[in-house]
Amino acid sequence: MAQLDTLDIIVLVLLCIGTIAYFTKGTYWAVANDPYGNSLAHQNGGLKSTKSRNILEKMEETGKNAVIFYGSQTGTAEDYASRLAKEGASRFGLKTMVADLEDYDYDNLDSFPSDKVVFFVLATYGEGEPTDNAVDFYEFINGEDVSFAGGTSMEEKPLSNLKYVGFGLGNNTYEHYNLMIRNVAKALVKMGATQIGEAGEGDDGAGTMEEDFLAWKEPMWQALAESMGLEEREAVYEPAFEITQRDDMDPEEDLVYLGEPNKNHLEGNQRGPYNANNPYIAPIAESKEIFTTQSRNCLHMEIDVSGSNISYTTGDHIAVWPTNPGKEVDRFIKAIGLESKRHSVISVKGKDPTAKVPFPSPSTYDAVIRYHMEICAPISRQFVSQLAPFAPNEDIKAEMTKLGADKDYFHQNVADWKLNIAQLLEQQSKGEPWTKIPFSLFIEGLHKIQPRYYSISSSSLVQKNKISITAVVESVEKPGAPHIVKGVTTNYLLALKQKQHGEPNPDPHGLNYALNGPRNKYDGIHVPVHVRHSNFKLPSDPSKPIIMVGPGSGVAPFRGFVQERAAQAAAGENVGKTMLFFGCRRREEDFLYASEWEEYKKDLGDNFDLRVAFSREGPNKVYVQHKMKEAAAEINKLLDQKAYFYVCGDAANMAREVNTILGQIIAEQRGLPESKGEEIVKAMRSSNQYQEDVWS
Incomplete structure (x- = not known):
């Protein structure tokens, strides 16, 4: 074999580098900074830089003595973390930094110096779950056998040097209210950490989140100042x-x-994965109005995700990225x-x-x-x-x-x-x-504008490449108010629907959206989206009975559930009883998907039981809760058969009342004390037999 000379080797190396660059599209070089101070990794839709994941190194390099970690799903916890960092610096001279929990490792928390402090600002998502960016941290800190880099055993209290401050964001309409901050605080204290001040809890369900935060932080700052020997000074604004x-x-x-x-x-080079940092600009295949009244709007839309590699399963959420x-x-x-x-x-x-x-x-x-x-x-x-x-x-x-x-x-x-x-x-x-x-x-x-999440109203089994949305367009007018409150995203979707149907000036309520997107790149009718996976799921065995409660647009995921079960029945599968409680105002005004339910019944037969509450058709208002009471015996019978129970819609009133009424039904039908019925419902929640997809 001939020997390769130096020139040959150089040529081969350059060819190799060029090949890698071509096939990776520059991925390996994406961590460089652009001339304007922004990491290209940050801009590249999910590409991660190779920066250190060691928080202690980062704090040492930047001269920080306080880090505020956040676990955030909608941006509120991140906003509170930023506000705490700013206030700590301006009022008390703390050298603060804000940190996303998923950007750092936690196994060196046992080496945290006692002259520094950690804040945890943690939202609880859904039924006591960590937010997406806090999953790894939560699993680590609550693990049965937590292992720290310093090798300290649990008996030796590995976090005895750690001082921390905690604030949780929760919703009291969920059973596991503020579970994240409570469980994290419990784990930290168990390992020897010192909590400074009381752990705060904000309540989105009661609408007091902001005031809860403001009331908590003042005594917290005083406790922290005393613990760390800080002196308060006049706060003067310094731009970040x-x-x-x-x-x-x-x-x-x-x-x-x-x-x-x-x-x-x-x-102009869309590529996945599509997520909360990188939306897919999806065509809207179809859009239509499904209310028959002129005074309100409810949209049904079909979002085409074919060719994007976006997948979903029935019960997931689709995120729509709005524009102001x-x-x-x-x-x-x-x-x-x-x-x-x-x-x-x-x-x-x-x-x-x-x-x-x-x-x-x-x-x-x-x-x-x-x-x-x-x-x-x-x-x-x-x-x-x-x-x-x-x-x-x-x-x-x-x-x-x-x-x-x-x-x-x-x-x-x-x-x-x-x-x-x-x-x-x-x-x-x-x-x-x-x-x-x-x-x-x-x-x-001001918060960074956040995607809005909607329950997907289609079955992935039936239409895997088209995602359905069912959305009531928000418009709230308060007597005497100087402005009518308009839903940013739902009116954006309404404008897109108007454009698709050829209206010359699509402009709901004079809001004037830039429908063509930046640089008019959203050619045709497009909307930026991504999918968020949910735990709100049908039982894996279709023969299991299910009971669904979803008034108004809360019926959205249940259209997907029933669509899937009808397809399974049509394919010859054994499908269990499928009971749906739906509520609306009037049969001729807002009875969503009325004709579709009839089609599904052809496949499901007597196994589909639809009970509709028309709240404004009679002398008295009738809601889904009343229909549940009327069907108490059937509900109890299905629960005896281990039926899964689902609720979707308003958390503050409807979902809470449904929870209470179900406990009463169980107690009355089984001859038990009401407290025992409540315990059974609680056990159903714990075993995932009772599932909620609710909002405030």
Whole structure:
């Protein structure tokens, strides 16, 4: 064999590198930074950088003495973590950083120095489950045989040096209220950690989350200051982000993000996996109105995911990525005096190496506000306080300060009217622009706009490449209120439906959505989506009976359940009793999928039992709870046969009442005390025989 000379080797190496680069599409080089301070790994829709997963190393490198870990599903816990970090730094001189739980390892927590502190801000998702980004941490900390890198045994209390602060986000309509923070706190204390202050618990079910957080953090800060020898100082706003106007760049340049979520989308190169950082721009195959009244809208949509490798199973959720309505974008831009600069290119960079810019950069003010900021959400009282120093004049400053300080006054004048940020600013200044507010403060103080999750209303067995959505379009008008509250995402979907049906100016309620997406890339009728898997599932054995309770759009997943069972029956499988309690106002107005139920009954026969409550057709209001009582004997009979019980819809009222009534039915039918019926329902929940897919 001939010897290879040096030139041959160099050529072969270059060919090898070129081949790898071609087939990996640059994946191995995606961790480099772009010229504007953003990690391309962050922009690349899920690609992870090779940064260290050692939190102690990270804190040492950046000179931090406090880390705030968050477990967040919708962004609220992440927002609270950021607010705590900012406040700890400005009021007490803490050197803080915010950290996503899934970005770090936990086996070195036993080496945590006693002069540093860890915060855990943890949301509980569904029935006592960790959020997606907290699963690994939760399983580690609650493991039967936790093993730390330092080799300390459980008997030696491995976390005896660890000081921690805890706050949980939960919903009291679920049985396992705030289970995450409770179980994590229990595990940490068992291993010797020291809890500073009381672990706080916010309640989304009671609508008091924000006030619970504000009430908890003041005594917490005092306890932490005492524990760590901190001195409070006058808090002065210091921007977390540096914003540079890029006069050298045109907004149409290829490097400028105009609402694209990551680099792949910017380059027009969609690729999976599709997730909460990387949506799939899916065609809407079909859309239609399924209410027959002119005063309300309910949409049925078929989202085409063929060719995307997106898969779902019956009972999963689809996430729709909304865009803010143009009407509110214009209001916001005008309120803060950015009309002349709305399309100016800006680069945004964290002033601290641990500060995470929540959107790609460079971008424009308009794109950031339209696609990345939750500008239509209710405002927090704390944020109002932060804005007060930047008021146009002293009178407005005094009023904003009062709103931020007085809980009752704030609720009477802001929260009860459901004002968004621009509406409040507009109202307070009577149209005078708030030009003194640093744009960084909005990046820090407003949530990143979050995908909205909808129960999938189709069966993956029947239509694996088309995902159905059933969504009531939100429009809440309060008498005397200056504004009607419009659902951001449902009205966006309504506008897409109007466009698909050829309406010349699709513009529900004058909201004016940018339906073609950034740079008009959403050709045709498209919507950004991804799928989130759920534990809300049919029994694996189709012969098991099921009982479903789903009034209004809560019937969505049950359309998928019944569709699947009808297909199984048509294929000759043994399908058990399928009982559905549905509620609506009137038979001729909002009886969702009325004709479809008749079709499914042809396949299921007597095994399909539909009970409908029409709440406004008679002299008295009739709800699904009443229909359940009428069918008490049949429900009990099916439960004796180990029927699975499902509830979908409003958590605060309907779901809670259904839970109570089921316990009463069991007790009455079996001649037991009511408390025993409650115990049986609780046991059904624990064994997954009772499942909920509910919302506040």
